[in-house]
Amino acid sequence: MKVLTFGWDFPPHTTGGLGVACQGLTRELAKEGVEVIFVLPKSQSVEGNSRFIFADVEHMVRMREVTSSIAPYLGSQSMLDVYDEYGVRKLYQNSLLEEVHAFAHRASEIAQEETFDLIHAHDWTSYLAGVAAKVASGKPLILHVHATAFDQAAGENVDPSVFKIEKEAFNIADRIITVSDFTRRLIIDKYKVDALKVHVVHNGVDTHEPMHHEQTLQEFHQQGKKIVLYHGRITIQKGVDYFIRAAQKVIEHDPNVVFVISGKGDMTGQIMQQVGALGLSQHVLFAGALWYQERDQMYQSVDLVVMPSVSEPFGLVPLEAIQHGTPSLISKQSGVAEVVSHVLKVDFWDVDEMANKILAALRYPVMHDQLVREGKREVSRISWNVAATKVVNIYKRLIELIT
Amino acid sequence: MLTVCPYFHVHQPYRIKKYRVFDIGKDNQYFNDSSETDLNNRKIVEKVADKSYRPMNAVLLDLLEKHPEFRFALSFSGTVLDQFEAYAPDVLESFQKLVATGRVEILADTYHHSLAFFYSVPEFERQVAQHAKRIHELFGQAPRVFRNTELSYRNDLAKWCEDNGYLGIMAEGWDPILGWRSPNHVYQPVGCDRIKVLLKNYKLSDDVAFRFGNKAWESHPLNAETYADWIHAHHGDGSTINLFMDYETFGEHQWEDTGIFNFIKALPEILLRHPDTAFKTPTETIQSYDSVGEIDVPDILTWADTDRDLTAWVGNDIQKDAIAAIYAVEEDVMATEDTEIIEIWRKLQTSDHYYYMCTKWSDDGDVHAYFSPYESPYDAYVAFMNALSDLQLRIQHILVAKQQLANEEIEEQENKEEVMKTPGVWKRLQQWALHPFKRLSRFIHLRT
Numbered sequence: 121m122k123v124l125t126f127g128w129d130f131p132p133h134t135t136g137g138l139g140v141a142c143q144g145l146t147r148e149l150a151k152e153g154v155e156v157i158f159v160l161p162k163s164q165s166v167e168g169n170s171r172f173i174f175a176d177v178e179h180m181v182r183m184r185e186v187t188s189s190i191a192p193y194l195g196s197q198s199m200l201d202v203y204d205e206y207g208v209r210k211l212y213q214n215s216l217l218e219e220v221h222a223f224a225h226r227a228s229e230i231a232q233e234e235t236f237d238l239i240h241a242h243d244w245t246s247y248l249a250g251v252a253a254k255v256a257s258g259k260p261l262i263l264h265v266h267a268t269a270f271d272q273a274a275g276e277n278v279d280p281s282v283f284k285i286e287k288e289a290f291n292i293a294d295r296i297i298t299v300s301d302f303t304r305r306l307i308i309d310k311y312k313v314d315a316l317k318v319h320v321v322h323n324g325v326d327t328h329e330p331m332h333h334e335q336t337l338q339e340f341h342q343q344g345k346k347i348v349l350y351h352g353r354i355t356i357q358k359g360v361d362y363f364i365r366a367a368q369k370v371i372e373h374d375p376n377v378v379f380v381i382s383g384k385g386d387m388t389g390q391i392m393q394q395v396g397a398l399g400l401s402q403h404v405l406f407a408g409a410l411w412y413q414e415r416d417q418m419y420q421s422v423d424l425v426v427m428p429s430v431s432e433p434f435g436l437v438p439l440e441a442i443q444h445g446t447p448s449l450i451s452k453q454s455g456v457a458e459v460v461s462h463v464l465k466v467d468f469w470d471v472d473e474m475a476n477k478i479l480a481a482l483r484y485p486v487m488h489d490q491l492v493r494e495g496k497r498e499v500s501r502i503s504w505n506v507a508a509t510k511v512v513n514i515y516k517r518l519i520e521l522i523t
Numbered sequence: 524m525l526t527v528c529p530y531f532h533v534h535q536p537y538r539i540k541k542y543r544v545f546d547i548g549k550d551n552q553y554f555n556d557s558s559e560t561d562l563n564n565r566k567i568v569e570k571v572a573d574k575s576y577r578p579m580n581a582v583l584l585d586l587l588e589k590h591p592e593f594r595f596a597l598s599f600s601g602t603v604l605d606q607f608e609a610y611a612p613d614v615l616e617s618f619q620k621l622v623a624t625g626r627v628e629i630l631a632d633t634y635h636h637s638l639a640f641f642y643s644v645p646e647f648e649r650q651v652a653q654h655a656k657r658i659h660e661l662f663g664q665a666p667r668v669f670r671n672t673e674l675s676y677r678n679d680l681a682k683w684c685e686d687n688g689y690l691g692i693m694a695e696g697w698d699p700i701l702g703w704r705s706p707n708h709v710y711q712p713v714g715c716d717r718i719k720v721l722l723k724n725y726k727l728s729d730d731v732a733f734r735f736g737n738k739a740w741e742s743h744p745l746n747a748e749t750y751a752d753w754i755h756a757h758h759g760d761g762s763t764i765n766l767f768m769d770y771e772t773f774g775e776h777q778w779e780d781t782g783i784f785n786f787i788k789a790l791p792e793i794l795l796r797h798p799d800t801a802f803k804t805p806t807e808t809i810q811s812y813d814s815v816g817e818i819d820v821p822d823i824l825t826w827a828d829t830d831r832d833l834t835a836w837v838g839n840d841i842q843k844d845a846i847a848a849i850y851a852v853e854e855d856v857m858a859t860e861d862t863e864i865i866e867i868w869r870k871l872q873t874s875d876h877y878y879y880m881c882t883k884w885s886d887d888g889d890v891h892a893y894f895s896p897y898e899s900p901y902d903a904y905v906a907f908m909n910a911l912s913d914l915q916l917r918i919q920h921i922l923v924a925k926q927q928l929a930n931e932e933i934e935e936q937e938n939k940e941e942v943m944k945t946p947g948v949w950k951r952l953q954q955w956a957l958h959p960f961k962r963l964s965r966f967i968h969l970r971t
Contacts (some may be wrong), residue, residue: 153797259929264792343603373544373545461882462882462901464899464901465899472543472545473543475544476544476545476905476909477905479544480544480905480908482910483544483908484842484844484904484905484908485839485842485907486840486841486851487841487904487908489840490839490840492903
């Protein structure tokens with residue numbers, strides 16, 4: 121079985137969970153005997169993205185590059201914000217939408233050159249590429265929904281161009297895979313997609329015992345304070361503003377709690393102002409965007425991680441946190457809430473309950489320890505192999521249907 | 524001769540509302556949820572009354588009237604009796620009517636459906652006494668056969684029952700305990716001389732309680748004739764068939780549309796058609812048959828899961844933490860001598876609270892196998908521990924106040940002696956008159 125796959129991001133160039141997901145899934149698909157041709161747009165911000173090779177399944181995955189410069193998580197009209205290795209922003213001439221169309225144009229050509237049985241396109245930036253490949257080749261198309269315009273907008277001001285691409289592509293697709301039932305329900309509801317062609321394949325996670333780092337922010341622990349972490353982009357979909365309101369309630373009850381915000385995004389200024397206006401500056405630290413060792417060190421140093429997302433198709437944060445030995449409080453409006461039970465859960469809008477559960481997690485050490493121990497056991501069972509097996513079944517049934 | 528001994532267990536806990544950390548010290552009502560969720564105790568009792576207690580009691584009364592041979596046993600937790608009184612008094616009356624026929628035996632139990640025997644025998648004894656008193660008040664019976672929470676059983680519990688004058692005790696008829704032997708006989712607990720143990724025939728009991736409405740079950744739909752045949756098949760190899768199940772099986776666990784009420788309506792008559800079959804209450808069963816052997820249960824045996832142990836209640840760390848925390852405050856609670864505090868503490872001992880914190884599904888992935896009104900075992904734990912934290916604060920306030928009052932009394936005694944030494948009648952009178960006010964104002968100050 122040969123699958124022409126479109127994506128736009130692949131490790132080590134990652135700015136979110138999508139590239140990691142593509143990597144994990146592709147690796148396991150190859151192990152299942154699926155030949156994956158992975159087409160990526162060329163992004164100038166990434167060095168060495170033209171050919172990425174998996175050591176264990178090198179012979180199966182071929183990488184193709186096209187000339188494009190798509191970056192994730194931007195509205196269709198926004199100019200591409202790409203940071204070089206020194207953190208300096210690079211500006212590009214074309215809008216993201218133009219890049220998406222350029223990618224689709226190249227996809228059509230690639231589809232005529234290559235032989236394959238199926239097309240699999242990841243995330244909205246590749247949908248048009250997938251559609252173009254289908255039109256060019258007549259092969260069936262599977263769209264993999266990692267997020268929607270509604271998630272990005274947290275329900276308000278949905279980007280009409282993105283919505284249009286999604287809606288049309290969903291109609292043309294033969295099958296749609298969503299990363300959670302949360303997202304499946306959303307696209308059936310908001311895009312009026314035929315429920316029968318939508319399948320849920322929860323993301324996997326690669327578990328490993330992480331390197332242990334020296335604790336950071338130790339002076340707080342020495343003062344008997346507890347630390348609560350938010351890690352993620354600071355955008356409307358992530359619910360950081362609810363987190364801050366919960367923090368205020370926590371502080372009113374117990375001033376010995378410190379909140380750390382790791383991340384950046386278009387709402388950073390607004391959140392900083394909110395913190396100031398609520399008089400929480402003494403209790404809320406902005407750590408900037410932490411990656412790799414700094415992020416891991418933070419995960420290992422805090423008492424609780426909160427993921428307050430308004431709309432989260434999946435959400436890797438609690439899975440990362442638990443591997444570092446830290447339990448999470450996550451919003452019920454997240455896909456990952458469907459696959460983990462040894463976490464605390466809350467509706468993102470229920471600020472009182474969010475504060476209650478933060479306080480409870482800090483107050484009852486036996487529960488904290490059980491969440492960690494059982495959570496680690498639970499996360500070790502969530503694998504990319506399970507996800508790949510489900511995807512292979514979807515491939516097989518689709519091929520049977522058309523032949 | 525083969526006799527059938529049915530017993531139905533009636534119970535509802537006082538579920539704890541979503542009691543939050545900030546409520547500690549501010550809200551002393553833990554059980555008054557008024558939401559539309561299953562944490563609303565009044566709502567649950569009203570719902571189950573409609574689906575189960577009212578229709579089933581009508582069926583049972585009808586059966587008792589039609590068949591003079593029909594008899595059975597009931598066991599009630601005190602917490603369900605209190606809730607009937609508060610939310611559905613007619614249900615309580617309908618139970619009283621059943622008992623008034625003289626053919627319904629009531630079993631001994633702990634008032635608060637607790638696991639106290641395994642944590643504090645003195646507290647267990649107080650709850651058993653409280654239960655016996657309540658049963659006598661409501662039904663005019665003095666229970667003679669004991670049934671412990673979740674059918675939990677151990678050799679020393681049987682011994683306790685014997686030492687306290689009971690005739691018998693109930694337990695699960697679990698194969699590893701019985702070996703090659705049948706649960707359909709009367710046995711003697713090891714180390715006891717007079718008392719007997721009645722063992723639940725879990726296969727026949729669970730056919731009704733668990734499997735009746737299961738469409739995937741090979742015997743579905745089960746009719747009364749087939750079931751009677753299964754019971755009659757034990758003629759010759761057994762003396763009693765002990766059918767123990769939750770009362771709420773009828774109408775709540777097995778809904779009316781499964782045909783459960785028609786099944787039970789038809790069953791006694793079909794069973795009695797066989798000339799050598801009869802019904803007996805637990806006391807009658809114990810008095811009718813000699814023990815055929817000893818039952819040895821050194822470790823706790825319950826009705827639950829394939830392990831038949833207490834792990835659904837105290838298996839994980841949060842459960843162990845919660846139950847340890849509740850019994851750790853026993854001494855302080857009793858020292859308050861405050862009936863309201865003691866009663867709340869006992870309501871928190873109800874086994875259901877710990878069951879809601881169960882995470883055993885974690886191993887088999889079946890989250891729904893353990894029913895709970897909470898969305899997560901951690902929610903159950905948080906509500907419980909928060910409520911207990913508040914109770915602990917109240918206990919401490921009372922104890923501190925009591926201590927200060929005791930100090931005051933000593934001081935007053937000393938003052939009195941001082942006053943008597945004071946020369947002059949008028950001065951003495953003045954000091955005497957002031958005293959009650961001083962005491963009262965100090966007391967009010969301490970309580971607020």
